Amino acid sequence: QQPVQSPQAVILREGEDAVINCSSSKALYSVHWYRQKHGEAPIFLMILLKGGEQKGHDKISASFNEKKQQSSLYLTASQLSYSGTYFCGTVYNQGGKLIFGQGTELSVKP
Amino acid sequence: EPEVTQTPSHQVTQMGQEVILRCVPISNHLYFYWYRQILGQKVEFLVSFYNNEISEKSEIFDDQFSVERPDGSNFTLKIRSTKLEDSAMYFCASSVEGRGTEAFFGQGTRLTVV
Numbered sequence: 001q002q003p004v005q006s007p008q009a010v011i012l013r014e015g016e017d018a019v020i021n022c023s024s025s026k027a028l029y030s031v032h033w034y035r036q037k038h039g040e041a042p043i044f045l046m047i048l049l050k051g052g053e054q055k056g057h058d059k060i061s062a063s064f065n066e067k068k069q070q071s072s073l074y075l076t077a078s079q080l081s082y083s084g085t086y087f088c089g090t091v092y093n094q095g096g097k098l099i100f101g102q103g104t105e106l107s108v109k110p
Numbered sequence: 111e112p113e114v115t116q117t118p119s120h121q122v123t124q125m126g127q128e129v130i131l132r133c134v135p136i137s138n139h140l141y142f143y144w145y146r147q148i149l150g151q152k153v154e155f156l157v158s159f160y161n162n163e164i165s166e167k168s169e170i171f172d173d174q175f176s177v178e179r180p181d182g183s184n185f186t187l188k189i190r191s192t193k194l195e196d197s198a199m200y201f202c203a204s205s206v207e208g209r210g211t212e213a214f215f216g217q218g219t220r221l222t223v224v
Contacts, residue, residue: 041215097166100153
Protein backbone atom coordinates (compact mmCIF):
# COMPACT_ATOMS: atom_id res chain seq x y z
CA GLN A 1 0.00 0.00 0.00
CA GLN A 2 2.97 2.29 0.43
CA PRO A 3 3.34 4.79 -2.44
CA VAL A 4 6.56 4.66 -4.43
CA GLN A 5 8.57 7.82 -4.93
CA SER A 6 11.15 8.55 -7.58
CA PRO A 7 13.88 9.52 -7.75
CA GLN A 8 15.33 8.60 -4.35
CA ALA A 9 17.69 11.55 -4.40
CA VAL A 10 18.27 14.68 -6.45
CA ILE A 11 21.14 17.14 -6.44
CA LEU A 12 20.49 20.52 -8.02
CA ARG A 13 22.22 23.80 -8.52
CA GLU A 14 20.34 26.84 -7.29
CA GLY A 15 17.89 27.95 -9.97
CA GLU A 16 17.43 24.52 -11.54
CA ASP A 17 14.13 22.66 -11.71
CA ALA A 18 13.18 19.27 -10.32
CA VAL A 19 10.28 16.84 -10.51
CA ILE A 20 9.48 14.28 -7.85
CA ASN A 21 7.01 11.53 -8.66
CA CYS A 22 4.72 9.51 -6.43
CA SER A 23 2.93 6.40 -7.67
CA SER A 24 0.33 4.15 -6.15
CA SER A 25 -0.84 0.70 -7.17
CA LYS A 26 -4.20 1.39 -5.61
CA ALA A 27 -6.87 4.02 -6.34
CA LEU A 28 -6.19 7.20 -4.41
CA TYR A 29 -8.52 9.53 -2.58
CA SER A 30 -5.91 12.21 -2.00
CA VAL A 31 -2.19 12.88 -2.17
CA HIS A 32 -0.32 15.01 0.34
CA TRP A 33 3.13 16.48 -0.06
CA TYR A 34 5.41 17.26 2.88
CA ARG A 35 8.97 18.51 3.21
CA GLN A 36 11.16 17.52 6.11
CA LYS A 37 14.42 19.17 7.12
CA HIS A 38 16.90 17.04 9.00
CA GLY A 39 15.86 16.60 12.63
CA GLU A 40 12.61 18.47 12.17
CA ALA A 41 8.95 17.56 11.75
CA PRO A 42 7.42 17.15 8.29
CA ILE A 43 5.93 20.41 7.05
CA PHE A 44 2.79 20.34 4.95
CA LEU A 45 3.10 21.66 1.39
CA MET A 46 -0.20 20.80 -0.31
CA ILE A 47 -3.03 18.31 -0.76
CA LEU A 48 -4.48 17.16 -4.06
CA LEU A 49 -7.83 15.44 -4.13
CA LYS A 50 -9.08 12.88 -6.62
CA GLY A 51 -10.73 14.37 -9.63
CA GLY A 52 -7.37 15.35 -11.02
CA GLU A 53 -6.07 18.76 -10.23
CA GLN A 54 -3.02 20.90 -10.12
CA LYS A 55 -2.03 23.16 -7.29
CA GLY A 56 0.81 25.44 -6.56
CA HIS A 57 2.16 28.30 -4.63
CA ASP A 58 5.26 30.27 -5.27
CA LYS A 59 7.57 28.05 -7.31
CA ILE A 60 6.32 24.72 -5.98
CA SER A 61 3.37 23.06 -7.66
CA ALA A 62 1.92 19.58 -7.96
CA SER A 63 -0.39 17.61 -10.18
CA PHE A 64 -2.52 14.53 -9.61
CA ASN A 65 -3.30 12.15 -12.44
CA GLU A 66 -6.18 10.06 -11.17
CA LYS A 67 -6.10 7.63 -14.09
CA LYS A 68 -2.47 6.78 -13.53
CA GLN A 69 -2.73 7.09 -9.73
CA GLN A 70 0.30 9.34 -9.82
CA SER A 71 1.22 12.69 -8.43
CA SER A 72 4.18 14.85 -9.35
CA LEU A 73 5.74 17.68 -7.38
CA TYR A 74 7.41 20.40 -9.44
CA LEU A 75 10.05 22.67 -7.99
CA THR A 76 11.08 25.45 -10.32
CA ALA A 77 14.01 27.82 -9.97
CA SER A 78 15.06 25.97 -6.84
CA GLN A 79 16.37 27.84 -3.84
CA LEU A 80 18.77 26.69 -1.15
CA SER A 81 15.83 26.56 1.27
CA TYR A 82 14.20 23.83 -0.82
CA SER A 83 16.76 21.29 0.40
CA GLY A 84 15.25 18.51 2.46
CA THR A 85 13.45 15.23 2.13
CA TYR A 86 10.15 15.33 0.29
CA PHE A 87 7.50 12.80 1.21
CA CYS A 88 4.30 12.10 -0.58
CA GLY A 89 1.51 10.74 1.55
CA THR A 90 -1.46 8.91 0.18
CA VAL A 91 -4.99 8.44 1.48
CA TYR A 92 -6.98 5.65 -0.11
CA ASN A 93 -10.46 6.40 1.14
CA GLN A 94 -12.38 9.12 2.86
CA GLY A 95 -11.36 8.99 6.50
CA GLY A 96 -8.41 6.73 5.77
CA LYS A 97 -4.94 6.97 7.19
CA LEU A 98 -2.08 8.90 5.61
CA ILE A 99 0.69 6.58 4.38
CA PHE A 100 4.03 8.07 3.41
CA GLY A 101 6.36 7.06 0.62
CA GLN A 102 10.03 6.42 1.29
CA GLY A 103 11.01 10.01 0.57
CA THR A 104 13.12 11.85 -1.98
CA GLU A 105 16.18 13.67 -0.71
CA LEU A 106 16.68 16.96 -2.49
CA SER A 107 19.93 18.89 -2.15
CA VAL A 108 20.23 22.35 -3.64
CA LYS A 109 23.79 23.59 -3.98
CA PRO A 110 24.85 27.21 -4.55
CA GLU B 111 -0.52 30.08 15.20
CA PRO B 112 -1.86 26.89 16.80
CA GLU B 113 0.55 23.99 16.87
CA VAL B 114 0.88 20.42 18.02
CA THR B 115 3.21 20.16 20.99
CA GLN B 116 5.05 17.07 22.15
CA THR B 117 6.91 16.29 25.35
CA PRO B 118 9.56 15.37 26.10
CA SER B 119 11.70 16.33 23.13
CA HIS B 120 14.17 13.57 23.93
CA GLN B 121 13.82 10.54 26.18
CA VAL B 122 16.40 7.93 27.01
CA THR B 123 15.15 4.72 28.57
CA GLN B 124 16.48 1.30 29.42
CA MET B 125 15.33 -1.71 27.47
CA GLY B 126 12.26 -3.26 29.06
CA GLN B 127 11.07 -0.03 30.66
CA GLU B 128 7.75 1.59 29.94
CA VAL B 129 7.62 5.03 28.35
CA ILE B 130 4.80 7.46 27.78
CA LEU B 131 5.08 10.04 25.04
CA ARG B 132 2.80 13.01 25.33
CA CYS B 133 1.14 15.18 22.75
CA VAL B 134 -1.23 18.13 22.87
CA PRO B 135 -3.05 18.30 19.53
CA ILE B 136 -4.50 21.49 18.11
CA SER B 137 -7.62 22.26 20.12
CA ASN B 138 -10.35 22.03 17.48
CA HIS B 139 -8.89 18.96 15.77
CA LEU B 140 -10.76 15.69 15.96
CA TYR B 141 -8.32 13.17 14.46
CA PHE B 142 -5.05 12.26 16.09
CA TYR B 143 -2.14 10.19 14.85
CA TRP B 144 1.17 8.75 15.90
CA TYR B 145 3.95 8.20 13.40
CA ARG B 146 7.44 6.82 13.85
CA GLN B 147 10.62 7.60 11.96
CA ILE B 148 13.70 5.49 12.44
CA LEU B 149 16.82 7.53 11.74
CA GLY B 150 17.31 8.02 8.02
CA GLN B 151 14.14 6.21 7.06
CA LYS B 152 10.65 7.14 6.05
CA VAL B 153 7.85 8.28 8.29
CA GLU B 154 5.77 5.23 9.28
CA PHE B 155 2.14 5.28 10.34
CA LEU B 156 1.42 3.74 13.73
CA VAL B 157 -2.15 4.56 14.71
CA SER B 158 -5.04 6.93 14.19
CA PHE B 159 -7.54 7.88 16.87
CA TYR B 160 -10.98 9.40 16.59
CA ASN B 161 -13.91 9.73 18.95
CA ASN B 162 -11.95 8.18 21.80
CA GLU B 163 -11.06 5.03 20.00
CA ILE B 164 -8.50 3.67 17.59
CA SER B 165 -9.75 3.99 14.03
CA GLU B 166 -6.78 2.36 12.30
CA LYS B 167 -3.46 0.88 13.25
CA SER B 168 -0.49 -0.56 11.43
CA GLU B 169 1.25 -3.88 11.90
CA ILE B 170 3.92 -2.03 13.86
CA PHE B 171 1.34 -1.11 16.50
CA ASP B 172 1.34 -4.40 18.37
CA ASP B 173 0.30 -5.24 21.93
CA GLN B 174 3.18 -3.34 23.50
CA PHE B 175 1.75 -0.07 22.20
CA SER B 176 -1.33 1.73 23.45
CA VAL B 177 -2.83 5.17 23.03
CA GLU B 178 -5.05 7.18 25.27
CA ARG B 179 -6.72 10.53 25.47
CA PRO B 180 -6.84 10.84 29.26
CA ASP B 181 -8.40 14.30 29.28
CA GLY B 182 -9.67 16.85 26.80
CA SER B 183 -6.26 17.96 25.64
CA ASN B 184 -3.58 15.27 25.90
CA PHE B 185 -3.00 12.35 23.57
CA THR B 186 -0.47 9.79 24.76
CA LEU B 187 1.45 6.89 23.30
CA LYS B 188 2.59 4.24 25.75
CA ILE B 189 5.21 1.65 24.95
CA ARG B 190 4.98 -1.03 27.63
CA SER B 191 8.31 -2.81 27.42
CA THR B 192 10.72 -0.97 25.18
CA LYS B 193 13.11 -2.75 22.83
CA LEU B 194 16.24 -1.44 21.20
CA GLU B 195 14.44 -1.30 17.86
CA ASP B 196 11.88 1.11 19.29
CA SER B 197 14.52 3.82 19.15
CA ALA B 198 13.16 6.39 16.73
CA MET B 199 11.61 9.82 16.42
CA TYR B 200 7.94 9.67 17.30
CA PHE B 201 5.68 12.27 15.74
CA CYS B 202 2.19 13.13 16.85
CA ALA B 203 -0.13 14.74 14.32
CA SER B 204 -3.67 16.02 14.29
CA SER B 205 -6.18 17.07 11.68
CA VAL B 206 -9.56 18.71 11.65
CA GLU B 207 -11.13 15.90 9.70
CA GLY B 208 -9.94 12.48 8.73
CA ARG B 209 -10.77 12.61 5.07
CA GLY B 210 -7.41 13.63 3.79
CA THR B 211 -7.21 17.08 5.31
CA GLU B 212 -3.92 18.57 6.28
CA ALA B 213 -2.23 16.83 9.18
CA PHE B 214 -0.19 19.10 11.42
CA PHE B 215 2.86 17.46 12.94
CA GLY B 216 4.47 18.12 16.29
CA GLN B 217 8.22 18.51 16.57
CA GLY B 218 8.65 14.93 17.68
CA THR B 219 10.05 13.02 20.62
CA ARG B 220 13.37 11.31 20.05
CA LEU B 221 13.26 8.02 21.95
CA THR B 222 16.54 6.27 22.60
CA VAL B 223 16.40 2.79 24.11
CA VAL B 224 19.67 1.62 25.62
